[in-house]
Amino acid sequence: MAKLDAFTYLQKPAEIDKLIRIIDDARAKAKLLISEKEGEVKDTNWKKTVILVAISLAAGILVYLIPFEGIPERAHKFLALLTTVVLLWVTEAVPIGVTAFLAGGGLVLFGIQKPADAWEPYANPAVMFVLMIIMFGVILNEVGIAKRILHYAIKIAGTNVLKFSLVVALVSSITSSIFHDATITIIFLFAVLPVFYKMGITAEKSNNFSKFFTIMIPLTASAGGFGTILGGGRNPIAVDFIEKYIGVHIGFLDWIVIQMPMVIFASLATWAVCWIMMPPKVKEFPAEIKTDKMPPMTRNEKGVAIIFVLAFVFWTLSDFTHLHVSVVAAMALIAIFSFKFVTIKTAIQKFSWEAWLVFGAGVSLGVAMLESGAGTWLAEQFFPLIKGQPTIVIYYCIALFASTITSFMSNSAATALCLPILDPMSVEIGLNRIYTALSLPVTTSFVFLVIGCPPTIISYSTGYFRQIDFVKVAVPFALILCALSVVFMAVYWPIIFPILGY
Template structure:
């Protein structure tokens, strides 16, 4: 069975509402004008707070609406944030563009370079075929293998590329089981959901992760310690819920339709060594540098990323042309714009002012209830709004709110950032969802049957994990 889809979108934190028919009927120039007028109105209404705060609030509103409606390409909106903050007096020109050179941007750049090398040398396909053949003939084992493969690849390469790679693998399996609709739903949704869930495990797995980590000044290991427990528990829940909703008609599945994995080339083996060493240094580099008496930044995540890119090129694992084509430059611009907006709201005092307005009602709630409500907002908002836009807009405010109510900023920002990657109900919510829906084997009703249950389950997981982190310090 051939599973054909349209060319997958670039993973730039797409806004699902951008494809709305009503929005498309409004010319882009008119949408831009309306948003500009709304931003001007906010600036005028907030002017008693001071010109700088008013400018930051107006810029934040304009950026969020432009991202939401995708009146402009998302990276273009990100590029407009810095000049707008300069015009409002929030930053000098030299200060405004600092975040585009933030270390987290170069960390993600290095992650993309590793991902390109993995794809160019067909390591991802080799891994997928090996895992599927090792899983045996059981449908449950095959689902687990595909979900783990999808999640594992999404920790390093984009979830869009992961699903595009695994769809032909699933198609090869389904070729021998054409009449089993539940098996098709099970495997396709398992691949899509595994990609989204795996992306939260590492700092480079999804743009919201990088934005939150940049604002909180987290390193790679800090993020892994926060993201992996949520990812593993969510994968287990997704596996159980999928089998509950769509039990396959057969317990034994033939994988004979799939070709055996080819032997890895010399370049692929070199790439695997570089990937392994890079992951080790991302996790333990600063501590290794400290033990050697070097400054920790010597083996910081950004430095390690640039060293990895150098080694990939020197070892002839990948050439510059492949890197130029494969790296998602728009995502890097989006990260820079999101970090710039966060800095602008924080340094202008606008985030603190917003937090003060929210501090009274939020402070009256038990922390567990507040956390639950914020995670619910993040998860369900991302069904319709760009996860990057949600994180970039909320994270600075949540940092101020955390200070107001006396909790660690990460206790609010991290669960919200992770929650924005957990949208499972609608095809438009994420590129993986859209790609499996486009195969015509999974309907929107199928996705909603599983997705609502999974959304509610991961809300519980995220809330519980971060409550325990807060209580145990």
């Protein structure tokens, strides 16, 4: 930086205009140095982008050139495109929204999907639900409810970061067993965001503290979704398959007894992995975070709170009302915007469009994986490799396969894909068919890519972590949680199944 010796100069009987010239010269030199530095950074970033894009494209081309045996042409093209898209997403070589368009465009360009089949998933019910849930997050933050959630959370859990995060992890997982994991993610995510604001932690200045919470919350929510049949679509899919093809009925309470204990272990393990991989340096929340008393709720807060609670109730009763969760969310948003508790203009301006596009692209890729035959082909190549291995190793490999598949599509779709493939294999190898079927709703909860489930996309939309940050945590998370689920299956299920009469 240019040296400005103004204080020394002031000791001399100098003219004021001469001093001003010195200050101006110093400022000019400082600006020049800053601009040169910024130019160097931009030049470095440009070169890095070109290299990462080239590597991503080369990897996709390499996959297509490998002569895989027995793979359908569409499936081969899909795997090549998927390789490029995933690398671009993880490295963020180009904006993630651009890559999201590349996914849909590539499916059409290479003849993997027809235009309608490639683009319709970008606006399917699940994707639209995620759009509305992200908007709910904007609204909760805009009217000030997020600060109230934080107030009561700290009142219960205290200001110690370790204790607070542990309570959040457990409550997030347990409540996600009953309510939609995306809703739970929004509630807890926007409880901690005010902490970041108070501490001056922005998305651009994100650190381990903010990354820890924004990654832990969606992962613990996802890891709890299998605790009851209400927790997600993958659960009734498994129940229906077991009853229809294995001839065994798994009751509502039986499911809870079988699966809920694993939720507790999964939640604690998820918290531990996040704490180890992204250890927050902050041990106590700042004193100013805690407030003894909150001011009375405003009209906007009351209105949004009432509508949100009603939406929550209808989401819980969706099995009885047969209203899709996206319909309930849409009606809630219509009410909020109609009563002007928050304007739709504000919600749109503060909405994270890129994150939503990425989820739409992920769903589109998941559909293409199913329809192109890529998912079935991968399963056919994978399972002969594990035949003859010890039973516990086979179950672990099945868990990893399910975790991998669900990282590219919804856990419901992954469960629906894996069940008809794994059940005949279980018969052939001699595995317990019910164990295999019941393990899938568990292991399809352990994603290692941001696009894997709504909670991770919702959290990613805050901007507090990059895709590479998520992968660093989520890969060991998936590996460890899959192993934990297999151990749990091997130890707990043989004890509880006879007691329940299975």
